[in-house]
Amino acid sequence: MAKTAAERKKAQRARQSKADNRKLELQLDTQEVEMLERNRADRRPDRAPYDMSEYIALLIRQDDARMRNRIKRISTSKCSKCGDAPPVKSCIMSGDSQCWVTTGWKKLILTI
Numbered sequence: 001m002a003k004t005a006a007e008r009k010k011a012q013r014a015r016q017s018k019a020d021n022r023k024l025e026l027q028l029d030t031q032e033v034e035m036l037e038r039n040r041a042d043r044r045p046d047r048a049p050y051d052m053s054e055y056i057a058l059l060i061r062q063d064d065a066r067m068r069n070r071i072k073r074i075s076t077s078k079c080s081k082c083g084d085a086p087p088v089k090s091c092i093m094s095g096d097s098q099c100w101v102t103t104g105w106k107k108l109i110l111t112i
């Protein structure tokens with residue numbers, strides 16, 4: 001069930017109060033800022049829009065879930081050169097066209 005604005009703010013404050021939180025500066029172009037502003041509001045019609053930090057943090061968490069699912073799906077295969085399950089971090093056959101490090105990693109890139 002979706003959290004209320006107050007619950008979301010409370011959870012955000014709890015996350016931000018953790019000592020290991022890091023403050024990052026982003027460089028976004030005009031179009032990206034417009035997308036951020038539009039979508040953080042459009043996803044919560046007639047409600048307080050997502051806070052910018054909250055919105056970006058949620059996108060990161062959403063991508064992390066997608067990434068874990070993708071890795072789970074490809075982990076049943078193996079690099080045909082070293083036999084390791086993807087994602088293979090390094091392989092002695094890197095550069096060989098049959099090696100996962102050479103071409104298989106492209107299954108993990110972000111696409112629009």
Ligand SMILES: [Zn+2]
Nearest residue numbers: 079081082091
């Ligand atoms: Zn390999």
